[in-house]
Amino acid sequence: MGMLDGKVVLITGSAGGMGRVAALIFAREGAKIVGSDVKTDLNDETVGLVRDAGGEMTGIAPIDLTDPEQARQLVEGAVSAYGGLDVVYNNAAMQRFGPMPDFSVEDWRATEAGELDIPFFVSKFAWPHLVRRGGGVIINVASEAGMIAGSNPPMVAHTAANAGVIGMTRQLALEGAPHGIRAVAISPGPVLTPASDRDLGDNQALRDAVTSKTLLKRFARPEEIVELAAFLASDRASYITGANYPVDGGASAW
Ligand SMILES: NC(=O)c1ccc[n+]([C@@H]2O[C@H](COP(=O)([O-])OP(=O)(O)OC[C@H]3O[C@@H](n4cnc5c(N)ncnc54)[C@H](O)[C@@H]3O)[C@@H](O)[C@H]2O)c1
Numbered sequence: 001m002g003m004l005d006g007k008v009v010l011i012t013g014s015a016g017g018m019g020r021v022a023a024l025i026f027a028r029e030g031a032k033i034v035g036s037d038v039k040t041d042l043n044d045e046t047v048g049l050v051r052d053a054g055g056e057m058t059g060i061a062p063i064d065l066t067d068p069e070q071a072r073q074l075v076e077g078a079v080s081a082y083g084g085l086d087v088v089y090n091n092a093a094m095q096r097f098g099p100m101p102d103f104s105v106e107d108w109r110a111t112e113a114g115e116l117d118i119p120f121f122v123s124k125f126a127w128p129h130l131v132r133r134g135g136g137v138i139i140n141v142a143s144e145a146g147m148i149a150g151s152n153p154p155m156v157a158h159t160a161a162n163a164g165v166i167g168m169t170r171q172l173a174l175e176g177a178p179h180g181i182r183a184v185a186i187s188p189g190p191v192l193t194p195a196s197d198r199d200l201g202d203n204q205a206l207r208d209a210v211t212s213k214t215l216l217k218r219f220a221r222p223e224e225i226v227e228l229a230a231f232l233a234s235d236r237a238s239y240i241t242g243a244n245y246p247v248d249g250g251a252s253a254w
Contacts, residue, residue, distance in 0.1 A: 001030070002028065002029035002030025002031070002058070003029040003030070003152050003230055003231065003234035003235075003236060004029040004030050004031035004087070004230065004233060004234055005029070005030035005031075006030065006031075006032075007030070007031045007032070007086040007087055007234075008031070008032045008078070008081075008082040008083075008084055008085050008086050008087070009026045009031040009032070009033050009034070009086065009087040009088075009089060009232075009233065010035075010036070010074075010075070010078040010085060010087070010088050010089065010122070010126065011023055011033060011034070011035045011036070011089045011091060012033045012036055012037070012065060012074075012089065012090055012091050012092035012118065012119075012122055013024070013036075013037055013091040013092030013093065014033075014035025014036060014037055014043055014046050014059070015035075015037035015038075015040075015041075015042035015043040015045070015046060015061070016037065016039075016042075016091070016092070016195070017040040017191070017194055017195055017196070017222055018091060018141070018188075018191060018222045018225060019037070019046070019089075019091045019228060020036065020042075020045075020046045020222075020237055021033050021078075021222035021223055021226050022089055022091060022222075022226045022229060023031065023046050023049075023050050023055075023057055024046075024050055024053060024055070025226045025227065025229075025230050026087075026089070026226075026229075026230055026233065027050045027053065027055025027056060027221065028053070028055065028112045029059060029230050029234070031051065031056075031087070031233075032056045032057075032058075032081075032219075033050060033055065033056065033057040033058070034057070034059075034060060034063055034078035034081050035047065035048060035050075035057055035058070035059055035060075036059070036060045036065075036074050037061050037063070037092065038061070038062050038063060038064050038065070039061065039062065039091075040061040040062045040106065041137075043059045043061040044059055044061070045064075045067075046059070047059040049172070049188065052069035058078075058081040058082070059060070060074055060077045060078065060081075065092055065117075065118040065121060065122060066094075066113045066114060066117055066118060066121075068117075068121045068124075068125075071118070071121035071122050071124075071125055072121075072125045074089045074122070074125075075122065075125040075126050075129065076092065076125075076155050077106055078126075079129050079160060080081060081145055083132060084129065084132075084133050085126055085133065085136065086130075086133060086136045086137070087136060087137045087233045088123060088126045088130075088136070088137070088138045088139070089137075089139050089141070089153065089233070090118065090119035090120060090122055090123065090138065090139065090140045090141060090156075091141045091207050093114055093115045093118060093141070094110070094111075094113075094114030094115070095114055095115055095155075095157065095158045095161070096110055096111050096157065096188075097153040097154060097155050097157075097158060098153070098156075099132070099153075099154040100154065100156055103154070103156055103157065107157065108156075108157045111157035111158060111161055112157060112160070112161050112164075114161075115157075115161035115162065115164075115165065115216040116161045116164045116165060116168075117157065119140050119165055120134070120168060122236060123138050123140075123168075123172060123183075126138070127176075127186065128180070129158075129180020130176075130179065130180075130181050131179045132180070133193045134180055135179060135180020135181050135182075136180070136181055136182075136185040137181070137182045137183075137184070137232065137233050137237075138169075138172055138176070138181065138182070138184070139163075139183075139184050139186065139229055139232055139233060140165050140166075140168070140169045140172075140183070140184070140185045141184070141185075141186055141188065141225075141229075142162045142165040142166050142169070142185045142186065142187045142244065143158065143162040143165075144187050144189045144213075144246060144248040144251050144252050145159045145162045146159065146161075146162030146163040146164075146165060146166045146185075146187055146244075147163075147166070147187060147244075147252045148213070148251065149188070149197045152206075152209045152210050152212075154246070155251065160240065162187070166185050166187065166244045167187060168243065169185040169242070169243050170183075173242030174242065177241065180230060182190045182237075182238075182240065182241035183241060183242065184231070184232045184237075184240060184241060184242075184243055184244075184245070185211060185242075185244040185245065186225060186228060186245050186247060187241070187244055187245065187246045187247065187248060188220060188225045188231055188247050189213075189214050189246070189247065189248025189249045189251040189252075190210045190211055190214065190219045190220065190248075190251075191219060191220045191221070191222055191224075191225060192220070192221065192222075193222060196219075207219075211249070213251040214248065214249030214250055214251045215249055215250030215251070215253060215254070216249035216250060217249075218249065220247065220248075220249060224247065227248050228245060228247055232245070
């Protein structure tokens, strides 16, 4: 028996580091996965990995979720893939970094669109389907940057967007409760994904700078974030809503 047996889970950003691991872990727990990304080839790879592991997954790509119409189409496609929707895992995001005051208005807007618009659009279009189902769960992947400032690199738009995601999660929980919809945020600290590992290369000084605020002095593995997400998505977490869970190696504790 998996924790998510029979549940239909929509994962955004399933071509990426944490989204791919989410697809594998949610499927391991018995969920039927609809995974979407703007990157078609990598998303197809995730579908293949999940199926090879014996899981069930449908890929819908390319979808650019900063476009509300494409977000609506994705949700409709997810609902028709397996006849309904139980869990929305809002994981896709795109952000830009840079110091004040040179951080451009264009970079600001792109980051707010990539981090704040996406989970709003997907939640908005998924909402009526969750209501029709008698309830469901929205999990928003935010960031430690929604709780504390960060200097490696400077991140004014990223902090603002993720504080927004955490605030939006509370509001979705309030408005969702009468419909049986739970809404929860997870705020990861630095996570080592294939992409971030490649970007950091052999720059050990930068790696140390990125993890310096954690108490554990290391990156998280994607699994260390997603195992919590699987629990929060399950009926075992039925009394949890409106909360934000830091999974940040202690970075926000001091
Ligand atoms: N990696 C970290 O250190 C870290 C830390 C805190 C929070 N997070 C958050 O975790 C989530 C996953 O991060 P990740 O490290 O796996 O990132 P990632 O870049 O590997 O994955 C994100 C995925 O989202 C997709 N995406 C981006 N913009 C999109 C759009 N407009 N439409 C559709 N898909 C789009 C990307 O193509 C990518 O596959 C993000 O919300 C990120 O902000 C990551």
